Amino acid sequence: MILQALALGACAGAVLSLWNGSLPWRGLVSVALPWAMLGAIVAATVYRERRTRNWPRRARRTALVGVLGTGVLFVVVATSVYLGGAAAPTAWVSVGVGAVVALPGVVAGVLIARDRR
Numbered sequence: 001m002i003l004q005a006l007a008l009g010a011c012a013g014a015v016l017s018l019w020n021g022s023l024p025w026r027g028l029v030s031v032a033l034p035w036a037m038l039g040a041i042v043a044a045t046v047y048r049e050r051r052t053r054n055w056p057r058r059a060r061r062t063a064l065v066g067v068l069g070t071g072v073l074f075v076v077v078a079t080s081v082y083l084g085g086a087a088a089p090t091a092w093v094s095v096g097v098g099a100v101v102a103l104p105g106v107v108a109g110v111l112i113a114r115d116r117r
Helices: 002-018 028-051 059-084 092-117
Strands: none
Touching: 002 028, 002 059, 002 092, 028 059, 059 092
């Protein structure tokens, strides 16, 4: 759960930093990276759902809220970058945005891990 949120946060930071940069294939990378990351997250979620035999109380709901919160923040960041047309931010801003995007999933993962004990 936490790794999925961190991966999506890293993807958001990468998309944000690459969008208006000078990379020759930045458009392809900015489009392919989120789709590849989305496929990896969906695959990891399906794997987790099938492998987990017993869930702690309220863990499924917490996991769903965390993943949806991270996904919504990612869509907001990606949409604002694509439609805003602003210049590429500094690396620290990209890291900060990635951390904010990952926050709901990380908090949900910590809550689930704490309830498991």
